[in-house]
Amino acid sequence: MAALVSSLIVFSLMRAVPGDIVGQMLGQTSDPTATEALRGFFGLDRPLYAQFTEWLIDVLRGDLGRSWYQGQAVTSLVSEAFLVTLQIAVLTLIVSTLIGVPLGVLAGIAEGSKIDGLIRAFNLIGLSAPVFWVGLMLLVGASALFSWSPPFTYSSPSENLSDNFEIIILPILSLGALQAAAYSHFVRECMVSELRRDYIRAALAKGLSPAVVYFKHALRNILVPLVTFMGLILIQILGGTVVIESLFSIPGLGRLILSGIQGRDYPVVQGALLFVVFVAITVNFLVDAAYGLIDPRLRK
């Protein structure tokens, strides 16, 4: 149902944006015969409901159509671009988790200390800095300090692993640093709240070692909100790649959607956004499923 509503919204929004592919193709020429010929070629001369119904029926059959510019199947364009984005998103998630969770736990345990202050400062900067700015600073900084820049011509890991690493390292660091700050902030708040609970005090009073209390009890109890947050972070990273892919010339899903919108390539934009909705629903489903694994009580 969510996918159907989303598809209708996406379809309507694209048609509501002024201009179409015919205008983009003909540029400053305005021959009415050529205009009509192209409108007919792309099916834009048919009523909107007919265009939507036909597209929806094709989607239900698993066919997202073909790019009006490239002629390539949208499913193939989207899957190629998604793999690129997924690689960045997953690695960013790993980097941000590895940095953000320990920092958040540490800040929560050391609440009110200088370490907590430093980590909170990092969180604040990370939460307020735009990803475009961070990416640009890393790009310019790497050039100024090391006379190095990414190659800007994308290679997949299977084509050339070292080139792939060179092109994705800065995007991952840019997105990863910001998401680590968000993670750290969230984990700190959870830890602080958890460590103030009675059972923690009781455990410490009984003589359990702080390490056991913090990591075995407190950390385990914040895993459910943490996994929820991880799902949100993953969706946020997928959204953030629109900007970062544009900055680093990476042919991912974000850039595919952006160029589709600019060129009014309706099948690509509709197909790609529908796919994004599908991914968001899937991630939420997986998060819900993970609750049961973390806390068996929730299976009931």
Add this chain to the structure above:
Amino acid sequence: MISRFWTTRLAALAFAGSLGTSVLAQPASDALIYGKTDAAARSGGKLTIGSLTEPPAMDPYHQAADARIRVTVLAYQGLFYESASGEPLPLLAESYSISADGRTYIFKLRKGVKFHTGQTMTSADVKYSYDYLRDPKNGSPGAGDLSTIDSIEAPDADTVIFKLNRRNGLLPITLTHRYGGVIPNGYFASPDARTRLNQTSVGTGPFKLKQFKPNSVLVFEKFADYWQKGLPHLDEVTFAFMPNSAAMVVAARNGRIDMGIFTRPQDAEQLAKAQGVRLVRTPSMGQKSLDLGAEHPLLKDERVRQAIALAIDKDAVMKASIAGYGQVIGTMVAGMQERWGLPLSEVPNQKVDLDRARKLLAEAGHPNGFEIDLTSIITYDWMDAAAVTIAEQLKRIGIKVNIKKIELGVWVRNFRSRQMGFTFNDWPTSPDPSLLYYRHFRAAPLGADFRNWNNAAASALLDQGLEESDYAKRRAIYNDFQKMLASSVPTIMMFSSDLLTVEGSRVQNHQQHPTGWYFGLAKTWVAK
């Protein structure tokens, strides 16, 4: 029937006379195609070019985007090549003749030309290509340029005859590279032919398409059977699409790209100081202008348009928006000023005259000025600074300007529906005044008259210019037209920004064409 007959052989004799007999073996114009030949050139090597613009597709028949033309000129060829000075040099045509009434053109085709598909080019291919292009039902943006063609015949394998419905002196320059190019007979019969052009090129150009990965790279490789022996020098050319100039500056500084055309002067200036790169400035065929659509209730009055023109200091606008990296123009783009432009001193309404501007406004019933929206296009950086400068300049005569930024698609829709109002424009042209003016300013139905100028006298001059083939007579006609244009002010052509090409030290003999199209790569070579 035939009054004149030029062959490139005659041109060769004249050229050889000035350069020495060694050129005799080769027609003169051949040596000038794609720029000057470098005797020291070596073959081999690859070049990576950073590009801030990306072609939406590689189809030269159905895509008007300048970003597409820039690169497809490497793979597709017309009957003529538009030289940097604006003359049409025979390319796939070897020679041509014109009938006395100017309505029949006979083209003799070059022999031994092969397509990237391996087929040999014949007159049937030429006939098919231009017949397809000129039929508006095929939806090509180039159809309007060929509307004077009545029929095309191919009496033998090496001859093509174009019969016209009216005289058209600029037919040769129209049969160049903006749209189309000669492709194999019947190519578009296949339903997926258009989109297949993104994977395989089918032209006759010096490079053939190797790979096009949208949002990433475009790769051309040397066409081994290219008809100009010894060309191209490069084995491969890769265009890396850069979504922003900051990335391109960093890439050029660190040697990730060998070359790139920059649009923001501040970026090019930064690189000009870097080691191992050089900045090359080339006057362009582009123009940054202000359009004044007569459908606007205020701008329909010629006196209002003249007042605006008299209040605008073009030089100040140019310095504010592109840091002076360009040339102030009157009514002709910088790249064609020498051959076709009216001297700036003779162009009306070019000098700032605020008193006269105020007087004109008062006569038009606006003694206290008025308020007007000025639209600029999002992502066209130069328009931001220009808009603020113009708003300040027009404030001096009581005009309050509200700057409105709109997306390109919205702007194109307004433009094509002739609802331009008061807006910035940024457009390139092919090197002929008729191609520059006709569609834009000729009244409908023969022209599009986007600014609703509806000027019968100007339209008559444009028709004369189209039909005349004598250069001196054409120049006189276009001089009169330019005076009319500057006097009535349907548009204010402000300046042409220079093409700012940054080249690494490996790059040799790259000659930037004033259109910004990459013709020059055919004769570019890389040092070891």
